[in-house]
Amino acid sequence: PARATSIDGKAFAAGLVDRVAAAASRLEGAHGVKPGLAVVIVGEDPASQIYVRNKGETTQRAGMRSDTHRLPDTTSQEDLLLLIAALNADAGIHGILVQLPLPAHIDSSAVLDAISPDKDVDGFHVVNAGRLAVGLPGLVPCTPLGCLMLLKAELGDLTGLNAVVVGRSNIVGKPMAQLLLGESCTVTIAHSRTKDLPALCRAADILVAAVGRPEMVRGDWVKPGATVIDVGINRVPSKDPVKAAEGKTRVVGDVAFDEAAAVAGRITPVPRGVGPMTIACLLANTYTAACRSVGVEPES
Numbered sequence: 001p002a003r004a005t006s007i008d009g010k011a012f013a014a015g016l017v018d019r020v021a022a023a024a025s026r027l028e029g030a031h032g033v034k035p036g037l038a039v040v041i042v043g044e045d046p047a048s049q050i051y052v053r054n055k056g057e058t059t060q061r062a063g064m065r066s067d068t069h070r071l072p073d074t075t076s077q078e079d080l081l082l083l084i085a086a087l088n089a090d091a092g093i094h095g096i097l098v099q100l101p102l103p104a105h106i107d108s109s110a111v112l113d114a115i116s117p118d119k120d121v122d123g124f125h126v127v128n129a130g131r132l133a134v135g136l137p138g139l140v141p142c143t144p145l146g147c148l149m150l151l152k153a154e155l156g157d158l159t160g161l162n163a164v165v166v167g168r169s170n171i172v173g174k175p176m177a178q179l180l181l182g183e184s185c186t187v188t189i190a191h192s193r194t195k196d197l198p199a200l201c202r203a204a205d206i207l208v209a210a211v212g213r214p215e216m217v218r219g220d221w222v223k224p225g226a227t228v229i230d231v232g233i234n235r236v237p238s239k240d241p242v243k244a245a246e247g248k249t250r251v252v253g254d255v256a257f258d259e260a261a262a263v264a265g266r267i268t269p270v271p272r273g274v275g276p277m278t279i280a281c282l283l284a285n286t287y288t289a290a291c292r293s294v295g296v297e298p299e300s
């Protein structure tokens with residue numbers, strides 16, 4: 001059977017990082033502003049440590065300032081809020097990211113909403129969610145922004161396409177749906193209470209899976225020729241039973257890739273699909289915030 005084109009998110013993300021780095025260097029040349037990103041991590045969660053290190057390294061490679069604030073997991077909410085206030089007031093910092101999850105004694109939403117919306121490069125602040133909903137310029141969550149960039153690069157104009165987004169989280173599903181609506185798609189948001197999800201998905205020209213369930217979306221849920229964006233990052237036991245017994249894992253998406261690729265026109269793989277776009281969009285958002293801090297329109 002004809003196989004779908006696999007969308008190379010890793011290559012696209014590398015190109016985006018290069019373009020953002022070049023634009024940031026022009027911004028610095030013209031306005032003397034070097035985009036700066038502050039990442040705050042509380043505690044020792046190993047996955048979070050890796051994410052934070054990757055973010056810092058990519059930021060520096062793009063010629064931007066990168067500060068990492070590592071706090072012990074005993075840090076009080078009050079002290080964390082004091083750090084956020086200091087970063088909000090620091091003119092050399094244009095983006096602030098607090099790595100989640102935070103320790104249980106800290107109220108995450110109180111912390112996220114303390115970040116100045118203009119520096120909220122994760123796009124999680126309620127003001128940025130509101131700006132996206134009403135179509136005002138703001139900062140858009142990185143993962144759905146990356147998905148939209150891939151879709152536009154692959155398909156061009158999205159007007160009138162039927163888009164189904166499976167998942168309604170505030171960080172992926174909802175903002176993804178808002179972005180697609182902004183591109184004049186006809187958008188349906190599905191979730192755990194949706195009836196006959198397979199039939200709904202089969203009507204989608206664009207199918208975005210952001211569920212967190214390994215390989216839930218099957219080949220016969222996909223409309224022939226559709227574009228499938230798989231946001232899921234799920235760890236499952238290795239295929240090799242010996243390695244699985246040793247606790248070795250592999251990463252799969254929310255879509256059964258081989259089945260879906262036999263039907264779809266285009267599909268993002270996992271890994272090397274949506275994942276790399278998330279960090280690239282974090283840099284893009286930091287650059288955008290730096291431009292706005294001096295009243296300049298970001299280069300697109």
Ligand code: NDP
Nearest residue numbers: 143167168169172191192210211212231232233274275278
């Ligand atoms: P959440 O757990 O916050 O949301 C999952 C959504 O999926 C919910 O809306 C839930 O519905 C829905 N859902 C769960 N089970 C079903 C089902 N059986 N049928 C239909 N819908 C279902 O997850 P996130 O949005 O944070 O993340 C989704 C996935 O994307 C995860 O695998 C995560 O690891 C990955 N991810 C990847 C990123 C990247 O950089 N590529 C970044 C962020 C996330 P309901 O609301 O009804 O409970």
